[in-house]
Amino acid sequence: MRLVSCFFILGFLTLLLIITNLLFGAVSVPLDTIVDAFLDHTNPNHFTIHEYRFPRIIIALLVGAMMALAGALVQGVIRNPLASPDILGVSHGAGLAAVIYMTFFPDAAIEWLPLVALLGSFLAAIVLWRLCGQHSTTVKLAITGVALAALYASCVDFLMLVKPLEINNALLWLTGSLWGRGWTQLSLLLPWLVLIPAALWLAKPLNLIHLGDEHATSLGTHTNAVRLAALAIAVGLTASCVAICGPIGFLGLVAPHLTRKLVGGRHQALLPATMLVGAILLLLADLVARTIDPPIELPAGIMTAIIGAPYFLWLLLRSK
């Protein structure tokens, strides 16, 4: 019963934020004209709603859900609520690849940026995997990931110092933003949605991995295969999101943790619920970022960091 009402409330909040995001911004659109503005080409707000706000909302919804799901998968495998794709260095690997691309090929087509980011995050994951090996402990994985993330971040800083050209573009992208994202970016994101059912398919073995390898094996789980699959899916989800919006920090960390408090640790409930929580957080972050001082926009990544960083510190202090 509690679970059903949780899902109902989360669904309701998501819907509410979708509508609010459609209504408000640099121009406010009245609620009763929303449908007309979306469908009718002659409506004065058609461009704002159809070309600008609607695809951006869908991207925020999907990216929020996918990053949260990636975080839940990683936390499920690492068995540590402090873990997230940021910690594995995947997001920063994507960031580094993108900055290298932007600084060395400033004239190259911006359309290639998502693919370059994608390559970077997969490389970062492969480097992590090669360094740790198949049978590494979760602690080793997490510490290696943190070290690699720091290395990638310092490489980015170095590049920005020695190659200050095109720095604005890179900076904007690196903070994680939904600004200017539209139907083109949305269509790039869609193929990656197949990863969502794949992740849900792992709910049951992830429950058992949460009990430790001895119990999981004794209950008939192939622990290494499940870990590898979950991490690969998490990397794919993170990579596709970073490729579209840049690394939006702390979402993959905070959303699954909040959700665990709401619906408990069973992945059958946790995975779907964390997608809703992630979508809500990113929709909210983008709403605030867009409406705090229009027409100037803040990157949504800054908003999630403002909420996420203190939350992370609180978690860290609490876990002694």
Place this chain on the structure above:
Amino acid sequence: MSLSTRHLSVGYHQKAIVKHIDLDLPEGKIIALLGPNGCGKSTLLKALARLLTPMQGEVQWQGKALHEIPSKQLARQLALLPQTQPIPEGIKVKDLVAYGRSPYTGFWGRTNQTDQDIIHQVMQETGISELAEQLVSELSGGQRQRVWLAMTLAQDTPYLLLDEPTTYMDLNHQVELMHLLRRLNQQGKTIITVLHDINQAARYCDHLIVMKEGQIIQQGLPSDVLTRELLKSVFSLEAQIHQDPIAKTPMCVVE
């Protein structure tokens, strides 16, 4: 013999702890693995539960090597209660016990009426029915140990492997557990348990296997196995063997 080892060597980091053991575990008995710390009893138990991969030889289930049997199928035959349990976050007692039904449920882990009946029954047997809605992380150590036992029992396997199950329990719960193992044994389960307490093993188990330095020194009925000489050679203990006045089983009293 359903569970046996053939020339089994197993250990950690290329170092064999259990060395060249050929063992047939008698069916339908309560079997205790005894020996001093580091003798390999827990390692042997883990190998029997396929948690460790043999370096040499193999563990067999009905004449077939364990790694040749599909994992889920084997999980319906052998259940293991490890020595230490993690403390899972945000999991209710009833959900944890239900995880024990994993080898029988489909991909989403949905339980049917049979599963529910078994979950209900094992929670009653282990005395944790009233804890059903509580979080596992909020229980005391002794309660938690019983919850994990219930999860292992929910697996509903003919073989039950336990690694020092009484270690974190109060004395009354230890006695309760040993009585529960007896009842389960009478229902047809074969129980293989690592125990620290020799007298507990002698009183409640049918078959003792005594190990030292990775080898089996002696096995058989408690009354045959427990001798002054054995206690001296295996445990370096000067002790007398008396008869337990109530159970009439052998009992060792340290001099």
